[in-house]
Structure formats: C-alpha cells, structure tokens
Amino acid sequence: MAMIAPSILSADFANLERDVRGIAQNGGDFVHVDVMDGLFVPNLTVGIPVVKALRPVTALPLDVHLMIQRPIRYVEAFVQAGADYVTVHVEADTQENTLAALERVHALGRRAGIVLKPGTPVEAAEPYLRLCDMILVMTVEPGFGGQRFMADMMPKLRALRARLDTVNPGCLLEVDGGVDTQTAPVCVASGAQVLVTGSAYFRREDRGEFVRAIHALAAPGMADGGF
Ligand code: DX5
Numbered sequence: 001m002a003m004i005a006p007s008i009l010s011a012d013f014a015n016l017e018r019d020v021r022g023i024a025q026n027g028g029d030f031v032h033v034d035v036m037d038g039l040f041v042p043n044l045t046v047g048i049p050v051v052k053a054l055r056p057v058t059a060l061p062l063d064v065h066l067m068i069q070r071p072i073r074y075v076e077a078f079v080q081a082g083a084d085y086v087t088v089h090v091e092a093d094t095q096e097n098t099l100a101a102l103e104r105v106h107a108l109g110r111r112a113g114i115v116l117k118p119g120t121p122v123e124a125a126e127p128y129l130r131l132c133d134m135i136l137v138m139t140v141e142p143g144f145g146g147q148r149f150m151a152d153m154m155p156k157l158r159a160l161r162a163r164l165d166t167v168n169p170g171c172l173l174e175v176d177g178g179v180d181t182q183t184a185p186v187c188v189a190s191g192a193q194v195l196v197t198g199s200a201y202f203r204r205e206d207r208g209e210f211v212r213a214i215h216a217l218a219a220p221g222m223a224d225g226g227f
C-alpha cells in the first residue's frame with residue numbers, strides 16, 4: 001500500500017487540533033508540516049511552536065518539511081519540539097552543512113531526509129543517499145498549496161528509487177505537490193511510497209475515502225495491509 005501524509009498547509013488553522021486529529025481518524029499515516037521562512041520560498045507558514053503544540057495531539061509521525069535557508073540552524077529545535085522526520089532542501093545550504101543537519105537529527109534519534117526542488121537533478125541527492133531515511137521529490141515549486149502537478153518529475157522519482165534500491169533500500173521515497181486521486185497512481189508506479197496531499201485531502205468531504213483510495217495503490221516494497 002501507498003502511504004499518505006496530509007499537509008496541514010491546507011487545514012483550517014482556526015481548527016488545527018480538530019483537523020490533525022482527523023488525519024489519524026481517517027487512517028492517514030503521517031502529518032506533514034510545511035515550514036516556510038519567506039526567504040527560501042516566498043511564503044511564511046508555521047514553525048517550532050506549532051510543531052510543539054501538535055505533538056500531544058497526535059500519535060502519528062510528524063513529517064516536518066523545512067523550506068528554510070540554512071536549516072541546520074533549526075533542525076535540533078524541530079526535533080526537540082516533536083518532529084519524527086525532518087527533511088531539508090539540498091538547495092538551502094552547502095553540502096557540508098546539509099550532511100551535518102542530517103547527522104544532528106540522527107544524533108537525537110529521529111529520522112532525517114532531503115528534499116529536491118523540481119529544477120534540482122537526481123545527481124544532487126547522491127552525497128546524501130546513504131544517510132537518508134526519506135527523500136522527498138517536489139512535484140510543484142515549493143511555497144504554496146494547490147498548484148498543478150508536474151508529471152515530468154516522474155523520471156526523477158524512478159531514477160531515485162533505482163539508486164535507493166541499490167544503496168539504501170529502506171529509505172522512503174516521498175512526493176509532494178499537486179497529488180490527488182488522478183496523479184497519485186503515476187507517482188506510486190514511479191516509485192513513491194509516501195504521498196503528501198494538501199488541498200486534495202482537505203477539500204474532500206469524505207477524507208477517509210480519499211485515504212483508502214491512496215492505500216489501495218500498491219507501492220513498491222510495501223506489503224499490502226501494513227507498513
Ligand atoms: C508546497 C508544500 C506542499 C503543499 C502541497 O510547498 O510543500 O506540502 O502543501 O499542497 P497540494 O497538495 O495542495 O499541492
């Protein structure tokens with residue numbers, strides 16, 4: 001089965017607790033938290049206090065996607081706030097600092113990963129492959145929900161899956177941006193195991209049905225019925 005990580009970017013922020021509890025009630029697998037700094041991307045969202053506030057609200061893993069410059073400055077604070085997965089953009093700092101950021105997350109016993117913007121080639125992931133628990137491939141330009149899915153990212157997903165199968169088969173491959181019931185199947189067929197969905201999940205009346213439709217997709221390396 002494929003797994004789903006609804007992004008709270010499209011939640012009702014005045015009812016965030018209700019919406020985050022709803023993700024578990026509807027069978028979701030992760031809570032995806034989009035952190036933006038207004039510099040790395042032209043938008044501002046939530047940060048450390050919101051992760052901390054959400055921690056007691058859900059037993060699901062908090063999947064924190066940092067769209068911030070020099071994320072090494074904050075990875076430990078996000079882990080201490082309760083993040084289970086912390087992913088950092090390879091474009092946001094030097095290779096040395098990105099490696100150090102992943103190591104800092106691991107040193108605190110949590111899972112770490114990298115993110116690739118649409119214009120960033122597969123080769124940019126190479127120095128980090130063995131250190132990652134998750135790799136996130138953007139299928140929109142990061143910054144905003146509700147954008148159009150970029151199907152031309154599928155070769156990148158396939159190439160990463162092939163490299164990971166060789167060097168780090170346990171690493172999860174995640175896709176983010178414009179994922180809905182129309183676009184999810186090609187993501188999964190291209191090697192994605194975790195699908196981030198913001199607007200497509202939250203605009204649905206029956207969110208549980210949406211989750212079940214994602215779970216019904218047969219993801220690579222994932223036995224049916226459980227992760
Ligand atoms: C975009 C964020 C995404 C976004 C996805 O920068 O990383 O997680 O919330 O939203 P949708 O599913 O609406 O494209």
Ligand code: ZN
Nearest residue numbers: 034065176196
């Ligand atoms: Zn995201």
